């Protein structure tokens with residue numbers, strides 16, 4: 155039931171671009187300036203997992219299962235000490 159078709163993914167990426175442009179984060183993403191808050195890996199369009207508003211900042215997490223798991227745990231206990 156969770157089959158993702160390439161076209162849907164493309165639309166998803168377009169929406170992501172619009173969303174990130176609004177936040178002025180598209181350029182940093184393209185320049186490789188955004189890092190996964192959990193593992194420090196550079197976030198790209200292909201490995202972007204989740205985008206989490208954290209106070210005035212926005213943090214990114216890559217699509218790595220372990221990172222997503224860590225983020226979920228962190229969110230449960232409240233975000234803290236988030237490096238940019």
Ligand SMILES: [Zn+2]
Pocket residue numbers: 190191192193194195215216217218221
């Ligand atoms: Zn990560």
